[in-house]
Amino acid sequence: MSLDHSLAAWEKAGIIDAAAAARIRAYEKKSERPYALWAIIGLGLFALALGLVLIVAANWDEITDWLKLGVHLMLTAAVTGPIWWSVLRQRRWITEGALFLLGAVVIAGIALHAQVYQLAGPLWQSLLLWLALMTPVMLLLGRTRLSAYGWAAMFVWGLGALAFEYDVHKGLWLLADGLAMASPALLILLSLLPCPDRERFADGLRDVGILTLLGGASIAHVAWSQRISSADAGDMAVRLILPVLVAFGAIWAGRRWNRIPVRLLYPLLAGTTLAVALAIIVPHPATGWLPRLIGVLAFVVMWGAIAHAAVLTGWRALFGIAISAIGIRIFIVYIELFGSLAITGVGLIVTGVIIIALAVGWRRLFRLAELPQ
């Protein structure tokens, strides 16, 4: 409901008078932020960045390699000029736009070097090189969600590409896999560290961290329908060393600096890590209903704990996502366990009723909990 509608409804109900409504309107207008403008500028920068990469990818024959490399280095240097100027004058949005452009120019440069010198190695090498060159400038100068989302997305993509590159990982590669698995929790840990004047950047890191943590933990439950041998479980345990350490670190940072409610920290970080660990380090066969049933219960308990914490801490959106995730998993149960059309149909009807009941119950549950504003 828009602010004007809300104020009109409150005036009519006698909660506020006309003078209070006018003061509220004036205050909101004063602190209004041009979200639509920022979103459109962000989309424009994103399109510009993709265009730069594609122009380099076209790899024109007519231009000599040295000219391409020289022009690109000059372009890179030229983009750092506005960043220097705007940082010293504290012009936040010019800095953010120029940082985004610098990131695009650098990834285009890495692609250009690959074309000129025929570097046909795996993609993760290019992505990790970008992270090595851009992480200091992004983490030190980034101030808003725009640069946070850009850097965090490359961080998760680069480490994920490293983990997915090879079919067989042994030895130190298991720790590299673990680093990729720990990347969402690492983003959350970074977002919890105290950095004055960088709250929005931290919020962006937190958003990407929570999204990828919950998404990854949900996908990991597929392991309950796969065979996990004792040897597999041993490898997975090594992979989990870094994610567990990072999760502990993030919980400590959260308790120390209180940027995420403590009640949400444990189900979000410890709960997801425990649920993933159960799925991948407990040996189990691929067939049989028992592992799948345990998988369903673990999934529902994980998301149920997050839903409960979201209710207590007022994170409405997270509560809605948690309830939806549980509902979808219930739906999938009927596809998995009962294969015939008739029984699946009955199961879908029952599931539909459950999902509707959950959606209606959501709003009542919030009212019963009397959440703080």
Added chain:
Amino acid sequence: MRRWLLGAVLALPILGLSASIAVHEIALAGATEWRIPIAGYDPRDPIRGRYIAFIYDWQVAGDTGACFDKRRSCELCLERRGEDMIASVRHSGMRCPNRLDLGSSDIAVQITSLPGASKPRPVFASRIFVSETSAPALEAQMRTRPMAVVARLTRGGRLVNTRLEPRGPAAR
């Protein structure tokens, strides 16, 4: 923010890219040029653009078992014998003036069945990045005539593919 720190983080991308150019130019200095027969096709990389994927159509000598084990290094010794290109799997004590390191050259080893071959054999696959404008013509040439890749072999054993060339008349 301190100016020296701001300058340092802004200089890092420029210095890093410059160092990348320097490293690759130094590696290519003194490289020898080879013309190797190939067979291939043309897909696309999301960041680096169009490329032609191919296999080196050379004769392989020696035991290729080590080349399939990712935990072991695999090197080949290139040699020209008249019109033929021979790639021998290097073993300890073997004299190898033209050493090719598969790992640094990003060459993948596969087992495949080639047209006209009686049984599957190990092949060595690579790729060359090409411009968007030249990719369709090169792909057409790959389908209609025998092709070769001109590559530079650095002293460090890295084989850098430079360009594709026809090596015979078009098939009728």
